[in-house]
Amino acid sequence: MPPRILVVDDEAPMRELLRIILEAEGYHVAEASTLSEAHAQLHRNRFDLVVCDIYLPDGNGLELIRTARQNNQETPFVVITAHTTPAQAITALREGAVDYLSKPFDVEVLKAVVGKHLAPAAPQPVAFFGFLGQAPSLWPILQRLPQVARSDATVLITGESGTGKELLARAIHAASPRAAAPFVPVNCGALPEPLLESELFGHARGAFTGAVREKKGLFLEAHGGTLFLDEVGELPLTMQVKLLRALQERRIRPVGDNREIEVDVRIIAATNRDLEKLLKEGQFREDLYYRLNVIHLHVPPLRERREDIPELARHFVSRACNRLKLPTKQIHRDVMAVLENYPWPGNVRELENIMERAVALEPSSVITLSALPTTLLGQGEMAPSSGPVRLPEGGLDVEAHLHELRREYMRQALARTGGVQKEAAKLLRMSYRAFRYHVAKYKLVED
The missing domain is CATH 1.10.8.60 (Helicase, Ruva Protein; domain 3)
Incomplete structure (x- = not known):
């Protein structure tokens, strides 16, 4: 959908001129001749830019900017007026205008100013308490993170190994009301079942051979904070039962002890395994799955x-x-x-x-x-798809050879896609940015 612009001016010929210029640039244009009409338009519709005269029959155009800012509307305003003084320009910019033009204005300057403020902003890397990302595939997570952090609900993070699941869990904890309390991670797949039960719930003195003193478990270590259960898909079924009870009752029983201890922890679990598949195979309890999967966040792979x-x-x-x-x-x-x-x-x-x-x-x-x-x-680099790789007797310049290989594969990909660079980049599993860089470097467009 084309960007929407509201033109506010009391002179009909000026509104018509602006409409003709802006619609020729591909924008959708709405009009208002008074301050009250402009207020009504902004109340009913969302605009990407407002081009506004200062002096209107029923008030000052700067009032429109003030009202928009008071209502937390971030719509950019470009002010146009025939009565230009430096003081007016400064006032308009202080009120929140992004630019200022005086009548009569140069049409090309107007196009440039409007285009500048409607150009899509380059996405900025998001650093949510240490979790970096700006890719569209991460947006479903990034948009929800503040709300997820404020909540106390259990979170299940899925994704391939190495995607940053623990980093995401730490970011959620750091942004949560529990941030001042401990974040305690435990790898559920790294310990045998008897040790894991003792690690999670603790044990009483003499509970088993070698238990010479009482041990406080990780649930108690994380009291008031967050317990991160990494690789939760590796839990044995008997441990799944005990974990489920602890989550439901919010109480734990140390190994070899008759006491039950209340705990206050938020659980964030993570796995690189397909838990739904494990459910069907009978390797993961359905009730525990639904207890953990209150909020589900999937971290996409780096590719x-x-x-x-x-x-x-x-x-x-x-x-x-x-x-x-x-x-x-x-x-x-x-x-x-x-x-x-x-x-x-x-x-x-x-x-x-x-x-x-x-x-x-x-x-x-x-x-x-x-x-x-x-x-x-x-x-x-794109390596040869068939045949043995042999080093010539006299050796070779490997960097030049690799660059020539890349150039040839890129030339063929462009030929196959009719010169469409995005499609050619997909054929070679290259990012569009890297492909464009090498197209320019190898002068492939000229070819």
Whole structure:
């Protein structure tokens, strides 16, 4: 749908002129001749921009801006008037106008001003208490995070290994009313059942061989805060029963003890397994599943959120440099293109490890291809699909060879898609941004 603009001016010829100019640019235009008409239009409809005269028959156009701001409307206002003084311009901008034009105005200047304020803003990386992301595939999570954090409901986070499920859980805790209390993680798949029960619920002295003293369990450690149950899909069925009872009753019974202890914890669980499939196979209890799955957040794999790779890579490089007390290193654009092009089977965790390795191995202030592992370069570039790879007797310039391979595959992809770069990028599993960069680098459009 085209952007909607409201034109407010008491002169009919001026409104008509503005309508003709703006509709020719593809905008949808509505009109108002008075302040009251403009108020009514803004009350009934949503506009992407308002072009407003200051002097109107029933009041000052700046009142329209004040009212909009008081009603928390963020619609940008461009003020146009024949009575221009520096004081008026300053006043209009202070009231919240984004620009100021004087009559008679240059048509091209008007188009430029309107276009500037209606151009889609580049998405900014969201850092929700340490959880970074801006990709459209993350929006369903990012939009809900503030409400999820304020709630005390149980959360189930799903996603492949390494996607940042624990980081998301920590972000929810940090933004919650429980932030001052502990965040206690436990890996449900890392401990055998007897030890896991003792870890979660604690044990009494003498409960079993080696229990020489009473132990406080992780439920009590997290009292008032958040208990993060990672890899909850690995829980044995008998432990699932005991966990379900603790969640329902909000009480725990330490191993070997007859006492029941009240606990106040919020549960966030995570798994990389398909719990619904485990339900059908009888490996996960249905009642526990519904107890955990009150709020479900699915973290997409990194290959589905390639827009986040540059910001995440820079974040990991900066963090590694700070830890090693080094000046922050930059990332060469060829390296960034490889990062954006790699399938990332290990997801965000793999990216973090590779950037930390690159910081340690790169002697210069800019991370270059030589600091990346060969496995990354082999899959980041399009390798031959068949036949053995043989090194010529006299050797070769591997960087030039890889670049030539990429250029040839890109040329063929463009030919196959009739020059449509987005479709060609999909054929090569490349991000559109990386594809455009190499199209310009190799002058493929000219070809």
